[in-house]
Amino acid sequence: MSYEAIRLDIDSSSHVATITLNRPDKLNSFTRAMHRELADALGEVETSGARALVLTGAGRGFCAGQDLADLDFTPGAMTDLGSLIDEHFNPLIRRLQALPLPVIAAVNGTAAGAGANLALACDLVLAARSASFIQAFVKIGLVPDSGGTWLLPQRVGMARALGLAITGDKLSAEKAESWGLIWQVFDDAELSPAAARLAAQLAQQPTRAIAAIKQAMRTGATRTLDQQLDLERDLQRELGASRDYAEGVQAFIEKRAPRFEGR
CATH class of the missing domain: 1.10.12 (Lyase 2-enoyl-coa Hydratase; Chain  A, domain 2)
Incomplete structure (x- = not known):
């Protein structure tokens, strides 16, 4: 199957699949088309015999959340965000959490909004030292979605979770690691090889x-x-x-x- 908004690579020797969000000019922000491709790719991963999955982004960002250009802001015909979440974001988070194989997020740059929570929905989160996590929802008058209100308090406690959600402040990768929000930070050039090594290691596990x-x-x-x-x-x-x-x-x-x- 061919894709445009993502890339899928499956290494049959290591049994590792890699999905790369591939809209670098838009910081890999979500469109409905990208959601559909990602759902199809996850289906391919599940039937391929892959035993570990790496999720990462192309270019300088991991994922900037929803692409606002893909929404309708016409008065009286505005996109129903609840329907959008029900149709795309919630099924994606549930599917990632339920995949019967280890899922590694390799956060190569900015992870904002639903992009931050997409990473947190993975089993292990590795991040480049230059990466950051931003609960950007409040900046446009919204509440964290894609599991953010559930994942954040569990990972960092209520005080820090509320602080991140209410201020929308940027959290550096190193601070995210020290807070226990993510697993490990690497120098930028080392992130991709480190994710590949970890995925190959986990693919050999039970x-x-x-x-x-x-x-x-x-x-x-x-x-x-x-x-x-x-x-x-x-x-x-x-x-x-x-x-x-x-x-x-x-x-x-x-x-x-x-x-x-x-x-």
Whole structure:
């Protein structure tokens, strides 16, 4: 399948897929067409046998959120933002969170508005030292969307989350790392190789277990301890019958590196 607003590369040797948002002249801001292409690309990733995904941006920005030029501001016919979110942004965030493989955001520049929360919806966020995160919604009279009001307080606490959302101030990559908002910062030239190395490493891990870890971690905040203990039991029972568990135990006994297959 051919794409214009994104690029999709799947390395069959490393089992790593890379999706690059590809509207560099617009800081990779979202249009409806880009949403549709991204949905199709994620479908390709899921059926390709890829075992890790890197999401990044072309040019000097990661993603500047919604492209306002793609909206209608005609009086009486303005774009219904709720419908836009329902149709495009919410399904994207839900899909990224539910993908049964590790997803790495390689934030190569500005991540603003929905672009910032797109990155935070990934499992691990790596950022270039020059990158920044901006909850820009308040600047145009809106509320953070794409999961921002859920992700931010969980990552950095209510005081910092409110501060970022109410002021719309730019947060540097280094401060984002020190606050626990993202995983790791790299010098700009090192970001892409570092993301590729991490993705290749994760692609060799028991990806079925990684999918279960994602599920358990993300539901923990909304469950009681008893509910979470039961979920851990159920997931452990399921994984205990997997091929990867048997391989991991055998490799440990034989003192060799395991050969996981994600099944």
